[in-house]
Amino acid sequence: MSKRKIYISVDMEGITGVIDWGETEGKSPDYQYFRKIMTEEVNAAIEGALEKGAVEIVVRDAHGFARNIIPDLLNENAKLLRAWASSPYSMMEGIDNSFDAAIFIGYHAKAMTAAGTLAHTMRGDILNVNMNGISLSEMGWNSLIAGHVDVPVIFISGDNLICDQAKEIIPGIETVAVKQGLGEANLNLHPNKSKLMIKQGVENALDRLDEFSPLKWETPYSLEISFKKTRLANRASWYPGAERVNDFTVSIQSENFLDCMKFFYFMH
Numbered sequence: 433m434s435k436r437k438i439y440i441s442v443d444m445e446g447i448t449g450v451i452d453w454g455e456t457e458g459k460s461p462d463y464q465y466f467r468k469i470m471t472e473e474v475n476a477a478i479e480g481a482l483e484k485g486a487v488e489i490v491v492r493d494a495h496g497f498a499r500n501i502i503p504d505l506l507n508e509n510a511k512l513l514r515a516w517a518s519s520p521y522s523m524m525e526g527i528d529n530s531f532d533a534a535i536f537i538g539y540h541a542k543a544m545t546a547a548g549t550l551a552h553t554m555r556g557d558i559l560n561v562n563m564n565g566i567s568l569s570e571m572g573w574n575s576l577i578a579g580h581v582d583v584p585v586i587f588i589s590g591d592n593l594i595c596d597q598a599k600e601i602i603p604g605i606e607t608v609a610v611k612q613g614l615g616e617a618n619l620n621l622h623p624n625k626s627k628l629m630i631k632q633g634v635e636n637a638l639d640r641l642d643e644f645s646p647l648k649w650e651t652p653y654s655l656e657i658s659f660k661k662t663r664l665a666n667r668a669s670w671y672p673g674a675e676r677v678n679d680f681t682v683s684i685q686s687e688n689f690l691d692c693m694k695f696f697y698f699m700h
């Protein structure tokens with residue numbers, strides 16, 4: 433088995449059981465419980481990766497203030513990237529072309545997904561992110577960043593609706609839905625079951641690594657961001673090269689994906 437280097441980006445809204453913002457933020461006692469579950473789900477992915485030849489693993493904590501995963505509970509074979517670096521790589525900080533595959537744990541559905549658990553896209557006042565005519569979740573956006581540095585995305589866990597949205601962007605991606613949205617409620621697997629399924633899903637994805645390729649779309653890129661408030665579109669329209677599409681929407685076109693990353697970075 434070849435030696436593999438694996439990148440894992442971890443959000444929190446799609447961790448088993450999470451249903452409320454208070455469970456994903458500093459002050460609530462429930463947060464302490466769910467960050468442990470979050471760490472354990474990452475460990476399940478790490479164990480799956482180690483089983484299939486991973487020799488280097490970087491875990492990017494990518495939720496809230498990006499200091500959620502509990503360092504000494506994390507599998508000791510991984511390195512943990514904490515806090516924000518103020519760069520357009522954002523939830524994908526630290527990824528480069530030395531990695532063989534990227535994995536997403538704890539991800540959630542995009543903004544305006546009715547039964548998505550805590551559904552949003554980057555910040556609460558973004559209505560939609562549209563790239564080359566296709567509406568993107570954070571998973572979709574982050575997959576394009578991985579593609580920009582030639583790394584394929586092979587696995588995602590989270591709620592059932594982000595799993596559906598992920599398959600639209602990357603057909604064949606291995607998914608594990610740890611919960612199902614029911615209006616504003618959700619129906620969860622037992623956390624132990626989630627961990628078993630995540631480990632197995634990562635192993636399955638790595639068994640078929642040859643079937644995946646980095647996500648790259650045709651140029652020129654056209655990135656449109658729609659906001660819930662015209663004030664934010666007003667501000668965005670001053671970005672160099674940006675065009676106002678309508679009251680709520682601003683776009684940028686470029687041959688270079690990094691230009692799109694910079695634009696989006698300054699919008700959220």
Ligand SMILES: [Zn+2]
Binds near residue numbers: 443495
């Ligand atoms: Zn988050």
